Amino acid sequence: MLAAFVSAPAPKDPLSVLEVGERPEPEAPEGWTTIQVKAVSLNHHDLFSLQGIGLPAERMPMILGTDAAGIDEDGNEVVVHGVISTPHWMGDETLDPKRSLLSEVHQGSMAEKVAVPRRNLLPKPAELSFAEAACLPTAWLTAYRMLFVKSGLRPGQTVLVQGASGGVATALIVLGRAAGYRMWVTGRSEEKRTAALALGAEQAFETGARLPERVDGVMETVGEATWSHSIKSLKPGGVLVTSGATTGFNPGAELNRVFFTQLSVIGSTMGTKPELEALIQMCRVTGIRPQIDVELPLTEAREGFQRMLEGRTNGKIVFTL
Known part of the structure; x- marks a missing residue:
């Protein structure tokens, strides 16, 4: 499947190690499922990953991306909550000492498919486009x-x-x-x-x-x-x-x-699934929407990363599939 990923860190020249090409499709363990990704937004976390910050070389190659919106195995439109807590953690998942984001321990969402825990899915309202929904989770x-x-x-x-x-x-x-x-x-x-x-x-x-x-x-x-x-x-x-x-x-x-x-x-770090649910509801009730600077196909990911690296942004950069 098509994906944006990193195979080796480059602290001083992150774009030199950004790869866009074929990676194996994900396998979902028990309690997980696969999502057909329709849109994923770019975050500074992804640039840090290219530099090896928070992502050691032994975990590479790693597909980038911490959030996504897409379609689940039952055909439902969903938003992916990117904070992955340990299986038996209760309460605020951002306080779990062993929690991670997609693309830190588990392969990320900048791909045609991503595997996530079923508990990390929320329905995408029809009022929000996939691109808008993909801006919300991070x-x-x-x-x-x-x-x-x-x-x-x-x-x-x-x-x-x-x-x-x-x-x-x-x-x-x-x-x-x-x-x-x-x-x-x-x-x-x-x-x-x-x-x-x-x-x-x-x-x-x-x-x-x-x-x-x-x-x-x-x-x-x-x-x-x-x-x-x-x-x-x-x-x-x-x-x-x-x-x-x-x-x-x-x-x-x-x-x-x-x-x-x-x-x-x-x-403050990220947020919880209930907070993401409340945020989605706030967008529905008020009509506010994420400011999207540019939408690019994933094949043109390098252009999006370049814009972020140079500070040429006015809102979110979104990759579509």
Whole structure:
């Protein structure tokens, strides 16, 4: 079957090891099933995998991809929840010490077929296209959990999103606006800031700019490049929720500000199946949809990866099959 995969890591030149070609079809163990993939979205996790971050060489070759929408063995349209917990784990699967994402231990979803646990499937509403549904299980679920589960913020409060154009960032803007938050963003270019305003952001600022006032919360996925600005932008008692660090994992600690102004710094990773179900329902009820930057056939995966690597994004990059 056709798949996008990696056979050896390349920390400094990830695109050099991206392969698009034939791989064996998956075999589903007991309790699992196979899905005919119709669409899969690209995430920074996939670039990290090419670099060998979180994916050691001994697990390669590995098909990439953490999320998908497609058709199950009974002909039902489904959305795949990409967090794989251990078989007998109960409760929040993101807290399972042995949990993984598709493409870390088990082959990923950037292929014509993917094997997943049956418990990881949710019905795809007819209102959502396969491409839109494929954006939800990683980037949009991450944003949903950050804003509605972890932050403790209330509608009407002001939230700063660092980096205006990525998948999680655009999801935060759309979700926050729909729920009644004042969404502010930073962006490196006027084009990215204008696009964020079109999505519903109330104000957009240059990266690192002094804000007109401090904010109640910051949603942080950029890491090293924006961390200091994030901490300095918070009101006393404010909250920073972090779910990634695409520019590096060594931020200036700013610990004096954290304890003097009694800030909360909260980590967030992906989300649970019930949270994904709630997110899908929110899309149905409100009519909001993922911002898709570009749809490409899987055969043109390299173009999508190149766009992400260079930061040429305005929403999600989706591969279709």
